[in-house]
Amino acid sequence: MCGAGAGGFTDGGRAMSGADTAWILMSTALVLLMTPGLAFFYGGLVRSKNVLNTLMMSFISLGFVGVLWAVLGYSLAFSGGNSFVGGFSNALLAGVGLEATLGSIPDLLFMAFQGTFCIITAALISGAIVERMRFSAYLTFICLWAIVVYAPVTHWVWGGGWLSELGALDFAGGTVVHVNAGVAALVAAFVVGKRQGYPSSSLLPHNVPFVLLGAALLWFGWFGFNAGSALAADEIASLAFVTTMLAPGATLIVWCFLDMIRSGRPTAVGSATAIVVGLVAVTPAAGFISPMSAVLLGGIAALPCYFALMLRAKSSLDDSLDVVAAHGVGGATGAILTGVFADMAINGGSGSGLLFGNPGQVVTQVTAVAAVIAYSGGMSFILLKLIGVVIPLRASEEEEATGLDITQHGEEAYLHVGGTLTPNNG
Amino acid sequence: MKLIKAIVRPNKVDDVKDALAALSIFGMTVTEVRGHGKQKGHTAIYRGKEYNVSLLPKMEIDVVVSDSIADDAIKGIVEAARTGEIGDGRVFVIPVLESYRIRTGEKES
Numbered sequence: 001m002c003g004a005g006a007g008g009f010t011d012g013g014r015a016m017s018g019a020d021t022a023w024i025l026m027s028t029a030l031v032l033l034m035t036p037g038l039a040f041f042y043g044g045l046v047r048s049k050n051v052l053n054t055l056m057m058s059f060i061s062l063g064f065v066g067v068l069w070a071v072l073g074y075s076l077a078f079s080g081g082n083s084f085v086g087g088f089s090n091a092l093l094a095g096v097g098l099e100a101t102l103g104s105i106p107d108l109l110f111m112a113f114q115g116t117f118c119i120i121t122a123a124l125i126s127g128a129i130v131e132r133m134r135f136s137a138y139l140t141f142i143c144l145w146a147i148v149v150y151a152p153v154t155h156w157v158w159g160g161g162w163l164s165e166l167g168a169l170d171f172a173g174g175t176v177v178h179v180n181a182g183v184a185a186l187v188a189a190f191v192v193g194k195r196q197g198y199p200s201s202s203l204l205p206h207n208v209p210f211v212l213l214g215a216a217l218l219w220f221g222w223f224g225f226n227a228g229s230a231l232a233a234d235e236i237a238s239l240a241f242v243t244t245m246l247a248p249g250a251t252l253i254v255w256c257f258l259d260m261i262r263s264g265r266p267t268a269v270g271s272a273t274a275i276v277v278g279l280v281a282v283t284p285a286a287g288f289i290s291p292m293s294a295v296l297l298g299g300i301a302a303l304p305c306y307f308a309l310m311l312r313a314k315s316s317l318d319d320s321l322d323v324v325a326a327h328g329v330g331g332a333t334g335a336i337l338t339g340v341f342a343d344m345a346i347n348g349g350s351g352s353g354l355l356f357g358n359p360g361q362v363v364t365q366v367t368a369v370a371a372v373i374a375y376s377g378g379m380s381f382i383l384l385k386l387i388g389v390v391i392p393l394r395a396s397e398e399e400e401a402t403g404l405d406i407t408q409h410g411e412e413a414y415l416h417v418g419g420t421l422t423p424n425n426g
Numbered sequence: 427m428k429l430i431k432a433i434v435r436p437n438k439v440d441d442v443k444d445a446l447a448a449l450s451i452f453g454m455t456v457t458e459v460r461g462h463g464k465q466k467g468h469t470a471i472y473r474g475k476e477y478n479v480s481l482l483p484k485m486e487i488d489v490v491v492s493d494s495i496a497d498d499a500i501k502g503i504v505e506a507a508r509t510g511e512i513g514d515g516r517v518f519v520i521p522v523l524e525s526y527r528i529r530t531g532e533k534e535s
Contacts (some may be wrong), residue, residue, distance in 0.1 A: 313474030
């Protein structure tokens with residue numbers, strides 16, 4: 001998200017660039033596609049009786065969180081305010097017009113691009129609480145979370161807030177999106193509790209091809225997420241594009257070897273997970289590091305995330321789709337490694353990291369990660385507890401056993417044979 | 427009439443169909459099932475956790491035949507479906523009281 005500087009925008013007097021605008025228009029659409037991609041990635045990993053509910057948790061964010069962002073979220077993230085949170089001057093998109101006052105693209109487009117980030121960040125959390133959270137409680141949570149957690153954290157890192165003042169580097173959202181959602185997911189899994197039958201029963205993916213397709217759509221869209229965060233159609237966007245191609249490739253290689261060491265066979269679900277882990281890890285670094293550094297970063301990031309996944313599988317915490325291992329640990333690893341590999345010689349607008357003469361950057365990165373963990377974790381806990389007073393967070397035991405598709409949405413995903421439902425003509 | 431219920435390896439369905447066709451037996455119902463006798467399964471790993479897969483995919487072929495060709499049908503099925511390895515399957519024979527053709531409403535003997 002930083003073209004010329006960490007958290008800053010290009011000089012306000014620059015004229016609008018057609019090339020930049022075209023690219024960011026495309027990037028916004030790409031990032032929007034990531035939310036349905038995520039829906040299928042998650043959907044394939046759950047049991048068939050819960051697939052629609054899982055898909056809905058992502059799709060619904062497109063509506064509620066998207067509109068909330070335009071109405072209020074954008075203002076709290078990006079308008080003046082103080083070091084902690086923006087103000088209300090851009091609420092209802094007041095003052096957000098077609099002129100390019102913030103950079104070389106129309107302000108309205110910038111708002112929309114950022115909105116697609118908010119939408120998917122909220123949807124990411126769903127992975128931790130699938131197959132048992134009450135849909136109304138989930139929806140209430142992500143709406144409040146977008147305003148109370150996502151917007152301020154965005155402000156800290158990209159809206160001119162205190163983390164950007166500290167010099168924290170986050171090119172496309174390692175802390176803002178992934179650590180943020182990862183910690184919220186951890187708290188949600190803890191507060192909502194585990195699924196019936198976890199960990200002793202077989203709670204298995206019902207459609208692994210969906211998982212791979214979802215990963216593919218995510219990778220495709222991620223080019224908009226990372227390269228679009230250059231906010232320009234230029235060399236930095238090209239750099240971010242290439243690092244986004246190479247890092248997940250390296251993660252996939254290492255993950256395959258890890259799978260083979262563990263069980264003798266590389267797996268499809270593992271490969272899809274590895275791709276996502278690599279994409280997450282390179283997100284904070286994409287436009288700040290060299291392509292070869294991206295290969296190293298991707299390869300290294302496989303290890304803590306694989307380990308975190310093994311740990312979760314042995315623990316009693318039912319973070320069902322490993323949001324913590326992939327996004328929390330992946331995002332934190334990527335953010336810290338950004339402090340190692342960042343190189344001002346490549347991107348003059350960034351800082352440099354440990355390997356290029358500035359070991360202090362690692363400390364700054366760790367500070368940023370810690371701050372997001374503390375705030376997102378704490379606030380998510382409070383929000384869930386408050387919501388739980390009014391709406392039970394879980395579906396009932398019977399609803400969970402029957403399946404959330406039928407009980408939360410009145411639908412079944414796979415009606416293979418006609419004639420099993422009769423219309424109610426009474 | 428006898429109902430011959432054959433549980434066979436999925437890749438043997440075509441061979442069994444051919445064997446029955448050779449006896450002019452064309453009507454059948456085929457279902458995807460899972461099960462095991464002595465055959466051991468395998469282990470799967472999904473995201474860090476191991477699972478034992480012991481219920482294995484098989485295909486169940488149901489044919490209803492007249493008593494006079496039941497023995498030939500059974501022999502044909504068994505020979506077509508056999509590989510000699512554990513997991514080849516089973517054939518069960520159940521008596522049938524009555525059979526009706528829906529298109530005409532006629533009772534078959």
